[in-house]
Structure formats: C-alpha cells, structure tokens
Amino acid sequence: MTSLSKQPMVKAEAVHKSFGLIEVLKGIDLEVQQGEVFCLVGPSGSGKSTFLRCINHLEKINAGRLYVDGQLVGYRQKGDKLYELKEREVADQRKDIGMVFQRFNLFPHMTALQNVMEAPMQVKGESKANARERAAKLLERVGLGDRKGNYPAQLSGGQQQRVAIARALAMDPKLMLFDEPTSALDPELVGEVLDVMRDLAESGMTMVVVTHEMGFAREVGDSLVFMDGGVVVESGHPRDVLSNPQHDRTKAFLANVL
Amino acid sequence: MTEANDKTPVGGGSVAAPDERVKPEAIKAIPVRHYGRWVSSVVVLFLLAAIVLAFSRGQIEWSVVGEYINDGTVIRGAWATLQLTLYAMLIGVVLGMVLAVMRLSQNPVLRNVAWGYIWFFRGTPVLVQLFLWFNLSLVFTYVDLGPIYKNEMTDVMTPFMAALLGLGLNEAAYMAEIGRAGIQSVDRGQTEAAHALGMSPAKTTRRIVLPQAMRVIIPPTGNEFINMLKTSSLAYVIGFSELFLVSREVGSVNLAVMELLIVVTIWYLILTTIFSIGQYYLERHFARGSDRALPPTPLQKIRANVLSFRRQAGPGGVGA
Numbered sequence: 001m002t003s004l005s006k007q008p009m010v011k012a013e014a015v016h017k018s019f020g021l022i023e024v025l026k027g028i029d030l031e032v033q034q035g036e037v038f039c040l041v042g043p044s045g046s047g048k049s050t051f052l053r054c055i056n057h058l059e060k061i062n063a064g065r066l067y068v069d070g071q072l073v074g075y076r077q078k079g080d081k082l083y084e085l086k087e088r089e090v091a092d093q094r095k096d097i098g099m100v101f102q103r104f105n106l107f108p109h110m111t112a113l114q115n116v117m118e119a120p121m122q123v124k125g126e127s128k129a130n131a132r133e134r135a136a137k138l139l140e141r142v143g144l145g146d147r148k149g150n151y152p153a154q155l156s157g158g159q160q161q162r163v164a165i166a167r168a169l170a171m172d173p174k175l176m177l178f179d180e181p182t183s184a185l186d187p188e189l190v191g192e193v194l195d196v197m198r199d200l201a202e203s204g205m206t207m208v209v210v211t212h213e214m215g216f217a218r219e220v221g222d223s224l225v226f227m228d229g230g231v232v233v234e235s236g237h238p239r240d241v242l243s244n245p246q247h248d249r250t251k252a253f254l255a256n257v258l
Numbered sequence: 259m260t261e262a263n264d265k266t267p268v269g270g271g272s273v274a275a276p277d278e279r280v281k282p283e284a285i286k287a288i289p290v291r292h293y294g295r296w297v298s299s300v301v302v303l304f305l306l307a308a309i310v311l312a313f314s315r316g317q318i319e320w321s322v323v324g325e326y327i328n329d330g331t332v333i334r335g336a337w338a339t340l341q342l343t344l345y346a347m348l349i350g351v352v353l354g355m356v357l358a359v360m361r362l363s364q365n366p367v368l369r370n371v372a373w374g375y376i377w378f379f380r381g382t383p384v385l386v387q388l389f390l391w392f393n394l395s396l397v398f399t400y401v402d403l404g405p406i407y408k409n410e411m412t413d414v415m416t417p418f419m420a421a422l423l424g425l426g427l428n429e430a431a432y433m434a435e436i437g438r439a440g441i442q443s444v445d446r447g448q449t450e451a452a453h454a455l456g457m458s459p460a461k462t463t464r465r466i467v468l469p470q471a472m473r474v475i476i477p478p479t480g481n482e483f484i485n486m487l488k489t490s491s492l493a494y495v496i497g498f499s500e501l502f503l504v505s506r507e508v509g510s511v512n513l514a515v516m517e518l519l520i521v522v523t524i525w526y527l528i529l530t531t532i533f534s535i536g537q538y539y540l541e542r543h544f545a546r547g548s549d550r551a552l553p554p555t556p557l558q559k560i561r562a563n564v565l566s567f568r569r570q571a572g573p574g575g576v577g578a
C-alpha cells in the first residue's frame with residue numbers, strides 16, 4: 001500500500017480549533033497515509049472527536065490547514081486568500097468521507113436497508129433498484145443479511161453499529177472516520193463490530209479510528225497518535241507506542257486503560 | 259400443593275434434571291373484590307339515566323331533530339364548515355412549518371420576522387382578527403397587485419375569504435410553535451449523520467429531520483384540527499354560512515331552536531369523531547420505527563379490552 005507517488009490521505013498542518021474562548025486543538029500536525037489504519041487515542045476531552053469532525057468539516061477550524069486527498073477541507077485557496085466553500089461543495093467533499101459515530105445515529109424512521117440506501121439515492125442519484133441491491137450486499141458483508149427489514153430500535157447496539165458502517169460504505173468512501181465505534185456497546189457486542197472493522201482494514205480502506213480498544217490498535221493499526229490537551233504528545237507504530245511509551249502522560253494514560 | 263412441593267427438590271439433594279422437575283400448581287387465589295368500582299359505576303350510570311330521562315321529557319320534538327339532521331341546508335352548512343376547516347388548516351400547517359423553519363434559521367431577519375408574526379397572531383383574539391379581515395375594505399378600497407390583478411376589496415373579501423384568512427393565519431402561529439417543538443425534538447446526531455453522508459441541508463431537513471419531527475407534530479396537530487372544526491363556528495359573526503349559522507337560521511325560522519342546536523351538536527360530534535379516527539391512523543403511520551411493535555388499532559384494542567374485562571369479571575363477576 002505504499003507508493004512514492006501517493007500523497008497522504010489526510011494531512012493536518014498546525015490545526016487549531018476553539019469553542020468560544022476555549023482552545024480545544026492547539027496545533028495538530030499529522031499525516032494519514034493511503035490505505036493505513038490510523039488510531040487516535042487519548043484521555044476524554046483531549047480533542048479526538050473534535051479533530052475527527054474537522055476532517056469532514058462538521059467543525060470549522062480556526063487556524064492551520066487540513067487536506068483530504070490533497071484537497072483543502074471546507075475552503076478554496078486562491079493566491080493567499082481563503083474562500084469558504086458553498087454548502088453544496090462542502091457536501092460534495094463529505095460524500096467521499098464515511099463517518100461512524102459513537103452513538104450510531106442511524107435514521108430511526110427507516111429500516112436497516114433504507115438506512116443504507118438513503119445516501120446513494122439522495123446524494124448520488126442512484127436508482128432505487130441499484131441502491132437496494134448494493135445495500136443488500138453491504139448488509140450481507142457486515143453479517144446482517146437477515147436484518148434488512150428491521151428498524152434500528154429492533155436491533156442490538158452491535159447490529160446498529162454494523163448497519164451504520166454499511167451505511168457509510170454505501171457511498172464508496174475513500175476514507176472512513178470512526179469515533180469510538182464500540183464505546184456505547186455492551187462488552188459482549190464489541191467483538192462483532194471490531195471484526196467488521198478488521199475486515200474493512202484488510203480490504204485496504206484508509207481508516208482514522210478513535211478508540212480505547214488497545215488490542216485492536218495493536219493488532220490492526222499501522223500508526224498511532226496519542227493526544228492530550230489538544231496536542232499530539234507522541235506518535236509511531238502502535239506496537240512501539242503501546243509497549244514502549246516515551247512520554248509520562250502516555251505512560252499514565254496507558255496504565256489506566258490497559 | 260403439598261404433593262407438588264414434595265416432588266420439588268429443596269436444597270441439599272442433587273438438582274433434578276429439567277424434565278424431572280414438576281411444574282408447581284397454578285395459583286388459584288380469590289381475586290380482590292373492588293366494591294368501590296361497583297358503587298361508583300352504579301352512581302354514574304344513575305346520573306346518566308337521569309339526564310337522558312330529563313331530555314326525553316323536556317319540550318324537545320325529537321322527530322324534528324331527526325327531520326333536520328339530514329336537511330339539505332344543514333348538510334350544506336356542515337360541508338361549508340368542513341371546507342373552511344380543511345383550507346384554514348392547510349394554510350395553518352404550510353405557513354406554520356415555514357415559520358417554524360424560519361424561527362430556527364441562522365438568518366436573524368427571518369428569525370425575527372417569524373417571532374413577530376407569532377407574537378402578533380397569538381396575542382390577539384381570533385374573533386377580532388376575523389372582523390379585521392372582513393372590514394379591510396374600510397381602509398383599502400382596492401386590491402391592487404399592479405398589472406396582475408385589481409379588484410374591489412369588497413368583492414375579494416367575501417365572508418369565506420375573511421374567515422379563511424382570519425382562521426388560517428391565526429392557526430399558522432400555533433402550528434409554527436408546534437413545528438418548532440417537533441424539529442427541536444430531533445437529535446442533533448441525526449443532522450450530523452446526514453451531513454456526514456453528503457446530504458445537503460435542505461435534503462437533510464426534508465428526508466431526515468421532518469419525518470422524525472412528524473411524530474411529535476402530528477398529535478397536537480390533530481388537536482388543532484378538531485379545535486378548528488369548532489372554532490370555525492366563529493365565522494358566523496361575519497356572515498359566513500357554516501354549520502352553526504345555517505342551523506341558527508333554520509331553527510329560528512321553524513321555531514325549533516333547541517332541536518336545531520341538538521342537530522348542530524350531533525353534526526360537530528360526527529365531524530370531530532371522523533377526524534379523531536383519521537388522526538389515530540396518521541399517528542400510527544409516523545410511529546414506525548419508534549417502538550419495537552406498532553400500537554394496536556382501535557379494533558384490536560376493543561378486542562383486548564373485552565378480553566381483559568372478561569378476565570377481570572371472571573370469577574364471581576357478572577356473566578361474561
């Protein structure tokens with residue numbers, strides 16, 4: 001998956017983000033290579049979700065630059081001036097970036113199948129028959145072929161999260177963002193979701209994963225970044241960072257979660 | 259009982275395999291007697307009977323009631339009431355939803371205009387608004403939309419138009435608040451999920467937010483509908499021939515005031531009942547996905563009620 005000509009899938013340069021007077025991201029620099037599983041760990045409130053949401057412009061950054069696949073996120077640069085993108089252009093950028101939320105956020109008024117069909121039909125204008133066929137395949141892929149007609153309320157948390165992954169994949173994204181996808185699940189349901197993510201990683205999908213599942217990070221991850229207080233404290237290969245943390249804050253955090 | 263207990267292993271000994279275990283005898287207890295229920299039922303039934311008796315003995319010509327219930331003029335009045343209600347609610351719902359979206363908009367001008375509208379129309383009696391519309395010709399002689407349309411105000415502002423505008427615009431203010439509550443009841447995560455999939459704000463509102471808001475919006479809207487059926491009777495003050503006005507006229511001409519009032523009452527009950535049934539099925543439709551099972555239909559409910567009544571009344575109760 002490494003090729004010299006390929007630019008990074010995500011590139012962050014000194015990304016700053018404040019909510020009012022509180023600065024949540026204080027200059028994040030990092031690169032996510034194409035095809036890699038990039039794990040983001042850190043204590044609660046360190047800004048992981050905020051950074052993830054900046055990548056698909058659910059949050060606007062205040063300073064720095066953020067690129068996805070070489071394209072500036074949310075802005076257009078002409079000379080040394082930045083122009084905000086129109087809503088439609090932002091939506092256009094987002095359709096190539098899948099996102100999976102901690103609380104699933106499935107559409108409760110639609111069945112599993114309809115959840116997966118919705119975006120291809122509404123955003124890409126795919127035909128109903130086409131969308132239905134692809135949605136059915138995706139649900140099979142996440143092991144829910146027999147749950148197509150169920151509403152989210154009729155599914156377990158693990159099943160809902162797998163539908164949410166299928167829903168994101170239906171847009172054929174080039175990048176998938178996962179925000180603590182297993183944190184809202186009962187312990188016995190975590191495995192089924194991680195299995196789907198592992199499959200996805202093996203298929204070569206570029207993934208940015210915020211997680212507390214250190215086992216998953218160690219096994220599946222290609223890079224790992226430890227964040228605390230809105231800055232990157234330490235980064236490297238997951239095995240190195242997790243087994244041999246350099247920084248005291250990393251050591252303290254890992255001692256707590258492992 | 260004792261027999262069953264003997265066969266059930268109690269502590270100590272080895273635990274019996276499931277198939278060896280004997281199911282304990284079903285409980286056959288004497289149910290609690292609800293004497294209070296019976297007494298209160300008798301009292302209430304007695305009072306009802308007294309009222310019915312009083313009316314049957316009062317000076318009411320019931321045959322006249324029967325005669326006028328399907329009188330052509332009365333039915334035309336009921337039809338006018340129904341039309342006025344439907345059109346006024348249509349204005350109310352559509353304009354109300356627009357106002358609700360405006361109130362939640364990022365644009366301060368839209369937000370404040372919506373606020374002002376709601377402030378004005380909720381803050382004044384609908385009766386006054388009806389008179390205001392009806393008497394608009396006192397201040398504007400012409401309706402002049404430049405080259406498109408021009409007419410005398412008295413021709414435009416018929417009693418029906420005045421009633422429609424008065425009731426519809428007033429209703430929009432209430433529907434706006436109902437719509438706003440509905441939209442705000444939808445989780446932020448829904449909008450984010452839709453945006454993350456690349457859906458535009460307009461599509462997100464239409465496909466994701468509004469259908470979910472409907473579940474919160476429909477029940478109070480049903481109430482508004484039924485209220486509107488009744489409130490539309492106010493239009494009689496500006497001379498619109500709806501159910502109430504025509505019944506007053508028919509009643510006084512034929513010296514059957516009370517009879518016609520009863521006819522009107524029956525007609526309003528018929529209309530509101532039909533609407534209630536419609537509302538029920540609409541709510542059921544928009545409840546999909548919110549529960550693990552859909553609520554029962556009235557028929558299913560009646561069946562369940564009869565069954566549970568039989569069960570309650572079972573031992574020692576009235577013969578089922």
Ligand SMILES: Nc1ncnc2c1ncn2[C@@H]1O[C@H](COP(=O)(O)OP(=O)(O)O)[C@@H](O)[C@H]1O
Nearest residue numbers: 019022024042043044045046047048049050051
């Ligand atoms: N919309 C918001 N408004 C104000 N503060 C926010 C908002 N979102 C997040 N924050 C704050 O930003 C900080 C980082 O949050 P978050 O990115 O969710 O952390 P993490 O995901 O690492 O737990 C927290 O202190 C949180 O309270």
Ligand SMILES: [Mg+2]
Nearest residue numbers: 048049050180
């Ligand atoms: Mg978070």
